[in-house]
Amino acid sequence: MAKQEENVPITELVRVYVPATVPMLAVLRAEGRLSDAATVAHAVTPALREWYAEGDEEELEYVAFTRAAQEALRLLRQDDTAPRRRVVISADVPTAALVREDVELGSSTVRLPEAVRFAQVASIHVDDAEAVETVGAAAAAVEEALSGDPDAQFTVDSAEDHELAWYAVSELDELL
Numbered sequence: 001m002a003k004q005e006e007n008v009p010i011t012e013l014v015r016v017y018v019p020a021t022v023p024m025l026a027v028l029r030a031e032g033r034l035s036d037a038a039t040v041a042h043a044v045t046p047a048l049r050e051w052y053a054e055g056d057e058e059e060l061e062y063v064a065f066t067r068a069a070q071e072a073l074r075l076l077r078q079d080d081t082a083p084r085r086r087v088v089i090s091a092d093v094p095t096a097a098l099v100r101e102d103v104e105l106g107s108s109t110v111r112l113p114e115a116v117r118f119a120q121v122a123s124i125h126v127d128d129a130e131a132v133e134t135v136g137a138a139a140a141a142v143e144e145a146l147s148g149d150p151d152a153q154f155t156v157d158s159a160e161d162h163e164l165a166w167y168a169v170s171e172l173d174e175l176l
Contacts, residue, residue: 011094011095011096012094012095012096013092013093013094013095014043014044014092014093014094014095014098015043015044015061015090015091015092015122016041016042016043016064016090016091016092016093016098016110016112016116017041017042017043017064017065017067017068017088017089017090018034018040018041018068018088018089018090018091018112018116019040019041019042019068019069019070019071019072019074019075019086019087019088020034020072020075020087020088020089021072021075021076021079021082021083021085021087022082022083022085022087022126022175022176023079023081023082024075024087025087025089025124025126025172025175025176026176028089028116028118028121028172029118029172029173029176032117032118033115033116033117033118034089034115034116035115039111039112039113039114039115040071040109040110040111040112041068041091041109041110041111041112041116042064042065042067042068042071042108042109042110043064043098043108043110044057044060044061044064044108045064045107045108045109045110047104047105047106047107047108048060048063048064048106048107048108050105050106051105051106052106063108064108065088065090065125066160067108067109068088069086069088069125069159069160069164070142070156072086072087072088073086073135073138073139073142073156073159074139074142074143076135076136076139077139077140077142077143083132084127084132084133084135084136084139085126085127085128085129085131085132085135086126086127086131086135086159086164087124087125087126087127087164088124088125088164089116089121089123089124089125090121090122090123090124090125091116091120091121091122092120092122093112093116093120097112097113097114098110098111098112099111099112099113118169121169122169123166123167123168123169124166124167124168124169124171124172124175125164125165125166125167126164126165126167126175127162127164127165128162128165130162131159131162134158134159134161134162135159135162137155137158137159138155138156138158138159140155141155141156142156
């Protein structure tokens with residue numbers, strides 16, 4: 001274990017999953033950070049941990065990741081010009097910087113008080129081209145699904161049949 005220097009605090013980091021779109025990735029590359037609008041993320045919160053008492057850390061992270069991918073559908077619905085591909089940015093941020101969004105049991109939602117910087121990004125996850133049609137339909141139906149429409153929920157759930165591909169941060173230029 002590395003020895004801590006005196007008077008230098010160790011910053012504990014937590015992995016967050018930030019829902020995004022391809023145009024948001026372009027902002028990340030151009031400005032070195034996500035826009036300030038991208039402050040909602042998902043993480044393994046105490047409320048999520050309590051809800052999934054039997055889940056191990058990997059399962060809990062998958063739940064938070066999946067919820068970020070679902071939130072990416074809402075971002076796509078708001079941006080008609082964005083390619084119909086869900087994006088999730090995995091980033092490591094200081095634990096102290098997280099603001100729990102709500103205390104609902106099972107919630108993974110957190111708020112980031114500032115934009116995620118490029119240096120905090122651990123990896124990028126994006127739908128493959130074969131998912132575009134399904135993701136487009138899911139983005140169009142996401143609000144109705146949230147309102148309880150079972151047919152719309154089926155359409156949204158269909159997007160989860162497509163796994164997001166993993167990309168290293170160094171591959172961002174190739175993604176764009």
